Amino acid sequence: MIESVELVNFLSHRNTNIILEDGVNIFVGNNGSGKSSVVDAITYALYGEHTRGRNNVNIVFRGTSGGYSRVIFSVNGRKYVVERKFDKKGRLEGAVLKDAESGLIVAGERKQYGESVEEAVTRILGLDYEKIKIVAIVQQGELDSIVNYTPKDFKDLINSVVGINMLGEASETMGRAIDIFRSMVAKKYGYGIDSIEQLKKDIESFREIKKKAEAEAKMIKDELQPIQAELEKLEDELRHMSALKAKSDELKAVVTQFKRHVSEKRAELEKKRKDLERDIPLAINYLDFISADPEKKLSYAENELNALESELQNTLTSLKIAIDATKKVEKLIRDIDSMKLEKEKNEKEITQLKTLIKPLEKSLLISEKDVENELEKIRAQIEEREKEKARLEELLDNYKLIEKDGVCPVCGSFVSGEDANNKRNHVEEELRKISENIEELRKQEANVKKRLDAVRDAHKIELENSKYESQILLLNENVKKLETFILEKESELNEYKEIAAKVKDLQALSETLKEKKKAAEENVNDLRKKITEAKTWLLSKGISSKNDIILMQNELLNIANKLSGPDSEIDQEAAMLYKRIELLQKETAEYSEEKYANLEKKVKELSDKANKMSEQIVSKETMAMNAEESLKKLEPAFEGLKKAAVYVEKFQRIRERIFHRDGELAKGLRSWAVRSISAFATDYIQLFGTGISEIKISEEESKVGIECYTSSGFQDISTLSGGEKVAVAVAIRFAIAKLVSSGAIDFIIMDEPTNYLDEERKKAFVDLVRNMGDAIRQIIIITHDREIFENESVSAVFNFEKVNGESKVSKS
16 A cells, blocks of 8 residues: 655645555545646656656756655555655656665666666566556546457456466576576586487497497507517617717717817917018017117107297287287277268258258247137037027017917917017017127137147147257267267277288298198107107017027927928827827727618607507597596486486476466466456446446457446447446456455555546445445545545545645645
């Protein structure tokens, strides 16, 4: 049952909390007072659906930042709280379903993650939004929609009402459980239940593979034994031949080493011979040069070089001074020329400025303000005269009217023509004098204005002349300064010209000194190089006297003797290598490269053959072992699969007979429901006095239909009037409500159910509601027909009214 509904900023409800009671609850109020909004709040909280269109912005109370709908309901003694919040644009901000005792059940609407308040509510109530609109929440204008259901849709409704859909879900769940069991069996054994025969064939195949592999392995082992014996004999021969091969290889290496050593030693001696042949003459020359005392010559040459360097430095210093003076002369000439040009430019500007000075009349240099004030006074007099002139012209027009009509246009009194004529002449005379005065003032205004322009021009000329005279004064002062600077610079120029005149002579002298210095430097460097070269060379060779040269000559003779002798006597190492070669030649006399190669080839062939046969043995033994391991797994799997197949067959029979939507149990439940609804609906329709004596819910194989009978027999629903259809619909809905009242749904909400009923049938509807109180725990009727329930005993009446656009609810 619905225990309470709370609306905050929902449609026209600013803040409404309705606590409902068992029995009959009546919502009364004028159209638009917010009664139906409560139904929308209930369906929105439960399913996120309402009748106000697809755009949820329509449910937000105007000008608010959002709100919520909260519903507390109970099912089979268990209380639940469901709430949905929305923002100012009607977008869902949050949805939550709680158990009043244990807490949160689910939050949000994320169906892809299995988190959905809507789906959880559907599971608890057993009906989705579309089904509950038929069974328990009948919204305005939808009362008779049940009679327009197709037979197939009506069958689906009956299935939902009595829980047959749950059987279908149970069937699907059991099907998934069977599939999971099959999957687990396949995962455990590697074979599915449908593959028992294949498994049996695979077991036989592995047994045959094991038997054949064991026999082939034994046969190969028997063939391998004589081959291994022959291979051992040949390997012994090969080991002896390998030892001789090692000595033969050593002989080749020693011969190569001997040849290389002799070649290197001869090259070394040959190089030493050439070095001595070159060094002996050099040693003689260097000793002779050092003996002639070259240090004395070097000292004299260095003194001469120092004198030249000092003279050259003095000359270069004088040359630099002269060159600097030349540059200074050039700069002074440029500066003097620049000053002269600037002086000429200033003189030209003075001449031009003098031509710009204009003649000025001194009498015009008076205050502009005084002339402006004089002009303003004249203009004020003109304005005053113009106003007087307008007044007289208006007065003259009045006198003309008097002359025409003889009546004063102001007071309406009669005026004689002569009197009016005299007054008009007087006004005309005054008007002429004022016009002449205005003309005279206009001339004065023009003269003063010209004089003001002349004063302004005079002040302007005075300002411009003053500016030009200031510029001329500054330029004259600048010309005098330039004349003074030019005289000073010309005096300085004459001094530097005398110094600059010596540049050519000093340049020629410096070039001569540079050539002499270069020759002296070359001489000094040559002597230093020769002395250093001679001393360094003699020191590096360890030669200090003629005795050292004699020793070099003796060593040259000894090297020549060794180079002409045999290779084995060139040095001690060559002699040792030669003796080792002779010994190895004796020890390897019986070795043959061809014999070793043939023996090695035969051993390899037999070894490859034996290895290949050993691999075949391992392969066969591995094949047999793998087959045995497979049999250890497959034989128990075969027994397990046979047992699993028996269980699956039993499960499938149970699923088809009990849980299928069109199985025996489902058919029995549906038949019971159809009979019960038919009986209840027949009882209820008779209360309306429509002439319909029986409502029968017919059931065929794939559909359920509604049949109506009168005293004349069968009557098609399509031929019923609107009121009769409503009566049939009310009877069927109450019958379904009574049927499901002992289950999850123990309430029914009807919005404006009496709209299409006449007074007599409205009374019948009230009787029906009263009688249903014992069958259904809670009935909520929304109506604007307040009077039909006035004398009825109901649980609660809620009055709805609209105050300043906001729904207000009170309980009575």
